[in-house]
Amino acid sequence: MINFSLEQITTLLSAKQLGNSSQQFTGLNHLEKATSDQISFIGSSKYAKLYNSSNAGAIVISENLAHLVSGEIPLLVVSNADLAMAKLLSLFEPDAPYIEADIHPLATVHHSATIGKDASIGAGCYIGANVVIGDEVVIYPNVTILDDSTIGTKTIIWPGTVIRERSQIGAYCILHNNVSIGADGFGYRPSEDGRGLIKIVHIGNVILGNGVEIGANSCVDRAKFDSTIVGDGCKIDNLVQIGHNCILGKCCIMAGHSGLAGSVTLGDGVIIGGSASIKDHTTIHSGAVIAAGSGVMGDVAAGKTMLGYPATESRDKLREWAAVRKLGRN
Structure with missing residues (x-):
């Protein structure tokens, strides 16, 4: 003890x-x-x-x-x-579940994969062609890492996570249960005859920087072309959606149930509160804070705090709410 x-x-x-x-x-x-x-x-x-x-x-x-x-x-x-x-x-942290520094006999590892020194790969894992696993990486059971992906030194990947082809995961990352990295982005256009939808194929990838942590059941979609990027030190909560072609700077925080539509850019140190929604092609500059439950419809200047749906600067929104309450008393 x-x-x-x-x-x-x-x-x-x-x-x-x-x-x-x-x-x-x-x-x-x-x-x-x-x-x-x-x-x-x-x-x-x-x-x-x-x-x-x-x-x-x-x-x-x-x-x-x-x-x-x-x-x-x-x-x-x-x-x-x-x-x-x-x-x-x-x-006081207890020891993590034990997994041997080796490849479990029930794991499937493609012959072209490169496995680093003292890496651990649990039962039921699938490691695809040309995957590169860094030194001392820990991959718990039932993880899938598809072709041409790379996993940096000492990264930890918990059960159920799926890392799609061509993804690049940095060193010292933590991916919790059932994270999805590199699934298709959400893109459709009406067909020419107006009777259906045409799927937009996404041929890019996902790049996670060093020290990124992503919570359970969160998704980072691959880019339409080029890369969806999550910068060094970002911390992503459970049940978060990061859409295709998003770019997050360093040390951003996204709380649970928040989401970025496609092609959103976050500067360094941006904080997104729980259940906040960010419109596509929006830029939120460094140090800005988006309060929980807010809906951001346009660019946000550095250091600003935004509140409400649609989101406006917090001081303006609080004055607005105060005025509405006064109207209700009259």
């Missing part, structure tokens, strides 16, 4: 320790559920009221909130409790 003393955790977090305990800590939990061998967190003032009723053995708290609590539970005061929580979650 993983366990650490309060002093060890204090050192790891470079925290200021208020109070002592001889307890060995075995994990983390919510304030209202934590037991004496678990650590909890206060990163917002709304949780400070739970301090006195908590059974946690110690609490990590942001320094700007420490004055709001007092009592017997030891405090570890840090500049940012959320970042401290991220450190501790890594410390």
Whole structure:
């Protein structure tokens, strides 16, 4: 069992320790559920009221909130409790499911594929022609990687993921369960006789940069021509759609149920909230934030926060909503 003393955790977090305990800590939990061998967190003032009723053995708290609590539970005061929580979650993370650094006998690997040193390929996987698997890649059971694709060093691919032909996956990526990379983009045109639809063939590919993480059941479609690109460090939630020919800059975030129509461009550090929708051929410049549930119909300037459906700058939208509420009272 993983366990650490309060002093060890204090050192790891470079925290200021208020109070002592001889307890060995075995994990983390919510304030209202934590037991004496678990650590909890206060990163917002709304949780400070739970301090006195908590059974946690110690609490990590942001320094700007420490004055709001007092009592017997030891405090570890840090500049940012959320970042401290991220450190501790890594410390207490259980080992990943074991898979041997080898090719499982029930995997199918084409003779032309190149498999890197200490790579692991689980049962039921299919690795196609001319695929290149980097060193220390972990491919869990029932993953399909089709012809001419490349997988970078130390990337982890969880069960059910399908990586279509010609895709390029960077190093240190994580693809969670049932991710789809490189399926056809969605493109149709009315037929000349007006009686049907003509499918637009997509002959491009998908390129994921280094350190990209894509959540379960999310889709990144291949380009009509050229490449759909997800830049280094992007983090994509579950159930996200990225359409053909989209280009994401570095370290963008997309929350669950959000979607980009075709040929959307995101600058660096763009944040897309849950269930937000972005119109095709739109550019959202670096540092912009699209609030949850918003519908973006046009380009967004750098650093702007957009809100509503259709989305407008957040301050304007909030004023609009306030005016509507006043009308309702008259």
